[in-house]
Every structure is written in structure tokens, then in C-alpha cells.
Amino acid sequence: xxxxxxxxxxxxxxxxxxxxxxxxxxxxxxxxxxxxxxxxxxxxxxxxxxxxxxxxxxxxxxxxxxxxxxxxxxxxxxxxxxxxxxxxxxxxxxxxxxxxxxxxxxxxxxxxxxxxxxxxxxxxxxxxxxxxxxxxxxxxxxxxxxxxxxxxxxxxxxxxxxxxxxxxxxxxxxxxxxxxxxxxxxxxxxxxxxxxxxxxxxxxxxxxxxxxxxxxxxxxxxxxxxxxxxxxxxxxxxxxxxxxxxxxxxxxxxxxxxxxxxxxxxxxxxxxxxxxxxxxxxxxxxxxxxxxxxxxxxxxxxxxxxxxxxxxxxxxxxxxxxxxxxxxxxxxxxxxxxxxxxxxxxxxxxxxxxxxxxxxxxxxxxxxxxxxxxxxxxxxxxxxxxxxxxxxxxxxxxxxxxxxxxxxxxxxxxxxxxxxxxxxxxxxxxxxxxxxxxxxxxxxxxxxxxxxxxxxxxxxxxxxxxxxxxxxxxxxxxxxxxxxxxxxxxxxxxxxxxxxxxxxxxxxxxxxxxxxxxxxxxxxxxxxxxxxxxxxxxxxxxxxxxxxxxxxxxxxxxxxxxxxxxxxxxxxx
Ligand code: GDP
Numbered sequence: 001x002x003x004x005x006x007x008x009x010x011x012x013x014x015x016x017x018x019x020x021x022x023x024x025x026x027x028x029x030x031x032x033x034x035x036x037x038x039x040x041x042x043x044x045x046x047x048x049x050x051x052x053x054x055x056x057x058x059x060x061x062x063x064x065x066x067x068x069x070x071x072x073x074x075x076x077x078x079x080x081x082x083x084x085x086x087x088x089x090x091x092x093x094x095x096x097x098x099x100x101x102x103x104x105x106x107x108x109x110x111x112x113x114x115x116x117x118x119x120x121x122x123x124x125x126x127x128x129x130x131x132x133x134x135x136x137x138x139x140x141x142x143x144x145x146x147x148x149x150x151x152x153x154x155x156x157x158x159x160x161x162x163x164x165x166x167x168x169x170x171x172x173x174x175x176x177x178x179x180x181x182x183x184x185x186x187x188x189x190x191x192x193x194x195x196x197x198x199x200x201x202x203x204x205x206x207x208x209x210x211x212x213x214x215x216x217x218x219x220x221x222x223x224x225x226x227x228x229x230x231x232x233x234x235x236x237x238x239x240x241x242x243x244x245x246x247x248x249x250x251x252x253x254x255x256x257x258x259x260x261x262x263x264x265x266x267x268x269x270x271x272x273x274x275x276x277x278x279x280x281x282x283x284x285x286x287x288x289x290x291x292x293x294x295x296x297x298x299x300x301x302x303x304x305x306x307x308x309x310x311x312x313x314x315x316x317x318x319x320x321x322x323x324x325x326x327x328x329x330x331x332x333x334x335x336x337x338x339x340x341x342x343x344x345x346x347x348x349x350x351x352x353x354x355x356x357x358x359x360x361x362x363x364x365x366x367x368x369x370x371x372x373x374x375x376x377x378x379x380x381x382x383x384x385x386x387x388x389x390x391x392x393x394x395x396x397x398x399x400x401x402x403x404x405x406x407x408x409x410x411x412x413x414x415x416x417x418x419x420x421x422x423x424x425x426x427x428x429x430x431x432x433x434x435x436x437x438x439x440x441x442x443x444x445x446x447x448x449x450x451x452x453x454x455x456x457x458x459x460x461x462x463x464x465x466x467x468x469x470x471x472x473x474x475x476x477x478x479x480x481x482x483x484x485x486x487x488x489x490x491x492x493x494x495x496x497x498x499x500x501x502x503x504x505x506x507x508x509x510x511x512x513x514x515x516x517x518x519x520x521x522x523x524x525x526x527x528x529x530x531x532x533x534x535x536x537x538x539x540x541x542x543x544x545x546x547x548x549x550x551x552x553x554x555x556x557x558x559x560x561x562x563x564x565x566x567x568x569x570x571x572x573x
Contacts, residue, residue, distance in 0.1 A: 017228070023118065073218075104133065140157075153214050241260065244325055253321045266305050419466070482505075504545050513528065
């Protein structure tokens with residue numbers, strides 16, 4: 001039929017639009033993506049949605065099946081690539097990185113809350129980068145009295161509601177439209193939007209029961225193909241952006257990229273921008289995760305000879321350790337001038353490179369912990385989180401990839417300055433045996449965890465423990481002043497050890513306290529208290545004023561001579 005004919009014909013022309021999901025924490029970004037994916041997993045369809053590196057691939061067949069477009073509507077793109085961007089505040093760097101490569105965005109707004117801090121921030125970013133977007137007005141099922149219509153188109157679902165629900169919906173919608181207007185955007189419900197080139201669409205949804213999801217999928221492809229044919233035209237020139245740098249136990253250093261256009265091949269010579277200048281290397285492996293239905297297949301990744309845009313891809317190659325996320329990757333063709341290509345690559349990387357230098361200058365200080373992570377984005381996010389007011393852990397240095405001896409050496413500089421900061425906070429990285437040995441030897445603590453928050457918790461726990469340890473060490477040297485009275489007739493032993501009951505007249509008496517007696521204006525030292533017993537017979541470490549305790553005093557010979565001389569006095573007492 002005409003729809004299929006259109007799709008096949010244009011499959012050769014257009015690539016998948018790349019889509020980013022933004023919005024305030026808890027607006028429902030994750031749930032929305034889950035809702036889009038979920039049905040597919042349940043039905044176990046073939047040719048369905050696949051999980052990619054940092055992205056989800058939604059094929060056109062799936063969109064058609066869920067959205068059931070009216071006859072005559074032709075979908076020209078082969079599918080949709082949704083970039084998974086974490087929504088937490090500390091990931092704002094990553095959010096903006098995701099944006100620079102996306103064609104269309106979804107801004108999720110909680111209908112009950114309207115625009116929130118990060119919604120406004122996202123809108124500003126989109127405006128700045130001139131990215132088209134669709135506003136999703138999520139959680140419509142929370143309108144009081146909402147009747148669930150699972151997976152229904154939103155217009156149908158709304159028609160099914162009572163007058164009260166419809167009125168509340170209209171009221172909340174108007175409020176959000178007004179707020180968006182205040183932020184400089186004209187918006188309208190998508191099915192009332194007849195000027196979609198100027199007016200942004202609003203699609204109401206429930207990520208729980210699926211109302212409006214068909215509409216959203218359809219709008220994403222239709223608006224993309226209507227407004228950006230040029231941008232979405234498939235070309236044979238590779239356009240590719242580095243998303244992350246990873247260190248993997250099995251694969252070694254590798255990069256996650258989004259292949260925006262063109263075809264990548266195993267064996268291609270590529271040029272990447274790194275902190276240490278341009279690097280030319282050869283693609284050793286092109287990987288994607290196994291599709292859901294092939295989960296039982298051994299190994300986590302599927303190996304490819306070639307991959308066609310748009311896709312999320314993992315590239316394994318030498319020399320990628322210092323690649324800069326957000327910068328482009330170029331493919332060298334036979335006859336290309338290497339020098340020219342590298343210069344081009346570095347030019348593109350300079351801006352990002354400068355930004356990185358700025359980050360390390362701004363956010364690290366002389367005294368602080370050392371942070372090490374597997375990916376650049378995570379490293380930035382951890383540093384930002386550590387620097388945030390509620391956390392306040394200063395960062396003294398950072399690095400990417402496995403922890404090596406030189407990292408421990410750098411961290412060990414803190415041993416002399418601020419001992420508790422002589423620590424490496426490690427996220428998802430290997431600790432090389434040499435580094436491990438040197439850390440134990442020098443006293444540098446390596447704290448590891450699999451979430452940023454656990455990492456901070458473990459570090460705080462380490463600080464607490466080392467403070468306690470220090471206190472105990474100091475306690476051995478510190479003397480707490482006290483006055484004791486030897487009780488009459490309660491001297492049990494006068495030799496090896498000296499044992500008697502005393503009453504604490506002033507201060508606190510502790511095990512280890514040196515004691516003395518004053519006879520005729522002369523002070524005679526009696527050695528240190530080796531142990532104490534409470535009246536109930538329990539061993540104790542300290543006793544306060546008014547308490548009667550038995551003290552045992554290990555005396556050296558000299559003290560013993562003294563005691564003999566004082567014998568008389570003690571017996572009288
Ligand atoms: P994110 O922080 O934007 O990714 O938000 P989540 O997807 O984690 O959702 C935050 C909370 O809102 C979770 O408890 C979700 O179950 C809930 N939620 C998300 N979408 C909906 C929705 O459409 N309806 C209702 N009732 N709850 C939702």
C-alpha cells in the first residue's frame with residue numbers, strides 16, 4: 001500500500017531522527033521511555049525496539065503498530081533513535097551534551113506541577129541550540145476522577161472523561177500554555193496546532209496507562225520529517241559524535257558514539273580529538289548490545305562489520321583514553337591528508353578541550369580527594385555532586401580510567417597536608433595491582449562504589465572512622481586532670497600491682513592516666529593506671545566525679561621504692 005511504498009522508498013533517503021528527553025526530576029522521563037519500550041517487551045515482537053549504546057532504537061513498524069496512523073499519512077523515516085539522558089541535576093553537563101546531537105526533543109512536564117526549575121533550564125538550552133521540541137504534558141491520569149483508557153490516543157481518552165475531568169484538564173493546560181508563553185514559546189495542543197512550524201506542540205500523556213503515547217510517537221516522526229528533510233537526508237559522509245569514554249575490564253578503553261549519519265566499518269581509520277591532541281586510530285570493533293530477544297546469547301555485545309546511521313555504537317580502538325566527549329569523530333578516506341584531518345579534528349575539539357581545562361581549574365582545589373571514573377560524563381557529574389553545598393567534599397585532582405600507581409602517588413600528597421583527603425573515590429574503574437599495593441603501603445584509602453551517592457556515603461564513613469581512630473590515638477597521649485581520694489582501708493595490694501579503691505573528687509579518671517601523691521609539698525609519681533573496675537566488677541575505661549572505682553597501677557621498681565616509703569601514709573589513709 002501507499003504507506004509502505006513511501007516508507008521503503010524513503011528509507012533510502014532519510015535517516016532516523018535523533019530524539020532527546022528532557023524535563024524536571026520526577027516529571028516522568030524514565031517512565032515515558034519505559035512505557036514506549038514496555039509493550040514491545042511484553043509482546044516479544046520481532047523487529048521491535050532495541051537497546052543501543054546510550055540510546056533506544058524504535059523502528060518505524062513499531063511506531064505504525066502503536067500509533068495506527070490514518071490512511072494517507074506517510075511515515076518517511078525508518079524509525080526513531082531516543083538518546084537516554086539522565087535527568088538528575090548533577091547530570092546537567094550530560095544533558096547539554098546530548099542536546100548538541102539531537103534533532104528533536106521531548107520536554108516532559110508534570111501536568112500537576114506545571115513548569116519547574118529544570119523544565120525552564122531545558123527550554124533555555126533548546127532555544128539556545130535552536131532544537132525543535134514537543135512538550136509532553138504527563139501524568140494526566142492524576143487528574144481527579146480520570147478514567148483509564150490504556151494506550152488510547154489522547155483525544156479519544158479525553159472524550160471519555162467526565163465534565164469535571166475535562167474542565168480540570170483545560171484549566172491545567174491553559175496554565176502550562178501561559179507559563180510557556182512567559183518563557184517565549186507559543187504552544188498548542190498538537191491536534192489543534194495548524195501552524196506547527198511556528199507553534200510548538202503539546203501532547204498530553206500518561207506514562208502509567210499509556211494514553212497519548214501513540215500520539216507522541218507519531219508526532220515525533222511526522223514533525224521531524226516535515227520540518228527537517230535536509231538534516232535527515234541520509235548521506236555517505238560519516239557524522240558521528242563522541243558521547244562517553246569508558247574503561248572496560250574486557251574491552252579496554254572504548255568510546256560510545258552516536259552515529260548521526262553515514263556508515264561506519266570495522267577497520268575504518270578514524271580521527272578523534274583528545275586532551276593530548278588529535279589521534280588517528282583504526283576501529284578494531286564495532287559493538288551494539290544484543291537485542292532483548294537475544295538476551296541469552298553469550299557475551300554482552302554484538303559485533304558488527306558495519307553500521308548505518310542513526311545508531312548508538314561502541315567503538316573499540318587504541319588511543320582513545322583521552323578522547324573528549326561532545327567532539328566529532330572523523331573517518332579518513334584513502335587519499336585524505338592526515339595532517340589536515342587532524343587539524344580539523346582538533347579545531348573542533350578545542351572548544352570542548354578549553355571547557356574541560358576550565359572545569360578542572362574551577363572545580364578542583366589544593367586540598368581535596370582524588371576522583372577517578374570510567375567515563376568522562378560520570379567524572380564531571382561526581383565532581384559537581386561533591387562540590388554541591390549539601391555534600392561539600394573538596395576535590396584535589398581527578399583522572400579517567402584504571403587506577404594506576406601514579407594516581408595513588410598523586411593522592412598520597414594529601415597525607416602530609418590533610419590526611420583524611422588522602423583518598424581516591426573510584427567509580428566503576430579497575431585498581432591495578434601495583435596501585436593497590438602502593439595504596440596499602442602508603443595509607444591512601446581507595447573508596448569504590450557503583451553509584452555516585454553510595455560513593456559519597458562510603459567516603460563519609462571513611463572520614464568518620466579515621467576521625468575516631470585519630471581520637472583514640474590522641475587519647476593515649478592526652479592526660480585528663482583529676483583528683484582522687486584513696487579510700488580508708490581499701491588498699492588491697494601494695495605491690496605488683498598496686499590495687500586500691502578511690503573516689504573521684506574532680507575531673508575524669510581514665511585508664512592510662514599517670515597518678516601521683518603529694519607528701520609534704522613534694523610530688524611523687526606513681527606510674528600509670530593500667531585498669532579500672534566499677535563497683536559492679538565491670539572493667540571500665542573512665543569514671544567521673546563522685547564515682548568509686550578500683551584502680552590497678554602497674555608500677556616500675558622506682559615507683560615501688562617510693563610506695564614503700566609512703567607505706568606508712570597509705571596505711572594511715
Ligand atoms: P524522571 O525523574 O523524570 O525520570 O521521572 P520518573 O519516570 O522516574 O517518574 C517519577 C515518578 O512519577 C515515578 O514514581 C513514576 O511512577 C511517576 N510517574 C511517571 N509518569 C507518570 C504518569 O504518567 N502518571 C502517574 N500517575 N505517575 C507517573
